[in-house]
Amino acid sequence: MAARILHRLRHALAGEGGREEPAGGGGEAEDCPESSELEDDTEGLSTRLSGTLSFTSHEDEEEEEEGDGASEELEEPPQAPGTAAGTEDGGRCWGGELGGLQGHSCAGGVRQPDRCQSPVPTEGTDHPSPTEWVSAAERPGSSLLTRQLQELWRRSRGSVAPQRLLFEVTSASVVSERSSKYVLYTIYLIRSGQFDKAPATIARRYSDFEQLNRRLRCRFSCDMAGVAFPRKRLRRNFTAETIAKRSRAFEQFLSHLHSIDEIRRSPEFLEFFFLPDLQAAQRLTCTGMYREALATWANAYRLQDRLGVCSSGRFLLTLAGLAVCHQELDQLSEAHGYCEQALQLLEAQGSHPLLGPFLQAHVHLAWKVGKDKRRSEARLQDLREAGLPLQQQPSLKECLIKEPLE
Incomplete structure (x- = not known):
């Protein structure tokens, strides 16, 4: 885009230089006094334009000759919609005299006509005025690069980073x-x-x-x-x-x-972090030090959560420890919540050593805190019909104490 505008300016200046001056017009010889400044500073203008205009059209895209400005903008990270860089024309509109091409940031990403669209008469020339440049951003297909960045931002918001x-x-x-x-x-x-x-x-x-x-x-x-x-x-x-x-x-x-x-994903790496806490929490639970055990179970929970192993057998044991300690400390709502979390993890499993104990604990706690227990009761009935002797099943606390942790 910058190359196209520069080409138009050079063409206009060349045409003006070859045009005959009107006779007797000493004071009117310059219809466009800024043209001499543009002619003297062609390379400087090219430098200032390179990589600054953030909108192009489809036909400009086919004729683009310089790729440096585009590549620099592609390396910029996409910004959230509503910021200045996420507007239709890149959050920047252009106005002022042609010699300077001053850029004005538009507050809130909204174009401000009184500041940014100040047309300058360009009689006798065929290069576009600043108003034409601003209106170019409103044509269909303009701001192609910015729209690509906005689309990339929308896609990245929908994906899990x-x-x-x-x-x-x-x-x-x-x-x-x-x-x-x-x-x-x-x-x-x-x-x-x-x-x-x-x-x-x-x-x-x-x-x-x-x-x-x-x-x-x-x-x-x-x-x-x-x-x-x-x-x-x-x-x-x-x-x-x-x-x-x-x-x-x-x-x-x-x-x-x-x-x-x-x-x-190896057990050697994972257990380096949380196995010592599980062992310490189990010892504290066995000796009845439930408050100290609760803090250790909670830290083991956070460690496994950070490491992304919230569906393993060790994590189910951690939930059992949290439920038992909360129950022993008469914090029944918290104990009920951890039982529910464990049952959600066990939803797809037909049988698990901790399924029966968690269901029985959940039914008991739901009755205590006034929560719905019908689903757990139905699952317990299914286990009975499948031949599982629930009367001989250990309680959740017994499972926790007897679980070998090595």
Whole structure:
């Protein structure tokens, strides 16, 4: 488009230069005084026009000679509809004198005629006036590039953008025990583009990372060939410099592992995050420390949610732990909600060791809180007719305590 306008301007100037001046018109020799400025600054004008006009027509598209301006605009990210860059003519209209081609931003993406459409007389020339340039944006097929970006934006809003999981070491503390001394690293799991009110956290020491690295290299030797791991040191393990370097190294180590599909879905990688919490929560539940267990079950829930494993057997066990602890703490509505969530996951499964216990717990809790329990009762009846001895089924709490977690 810029090349086409420049061609018209040059053609107009050439035609004006070859035209005879009217006789006796010393003071009227210049009908268009800005033409001399355009003629002297042809290259400068070309530079200013390149990549600034954001609308084209279909016939301009066929004759376009310069691609630099278009390629630069294609690299710009699409903006949301309603912003200045998302308007019909790119959120910018052009006016002023031809010599300057001053661009005015239109507030709210709406063209302002009093500021942006100030026609200048162009008698005796065949190049378009600013009004013609502005009206070109209103022709069918104009703003082709901007419309393509808007269409890309609409399509991207309808698609699910992949979320990136970030690993951030937020603190590190030196722990001294009777026979050992080590550094404990606290790591947050953060989903990009979201704000988590309650973060998912883990606390691991160097030996935990080393064990994960060793297990993954045994199983995924090829994938792990390019993954770096901080080496062990014999001295200066507890200096601030060493702790800071290892913190950054562990962040990069986990991010690299998570970027590899096979490793990201492997039990070795996943259980590194939430299995210690499940084991601790189970011990606390067995000893009747339900409030402490509830916090640990909740963190295990968030960890599995961040890692995208909310349909596994471990996640069902986590829901059972949350339901049992809430029930024991007399928080019946919360316990009922976790039972419902588990039953939704078990909807497509005809049989599961936890299906009967979850149904029985859901019926009991629904009766307590005054919720509808007919669907669960119907599913229990189906299990009885299928020959499942529900009277011999363990309760949800018994299943939770007896589940082996290794």
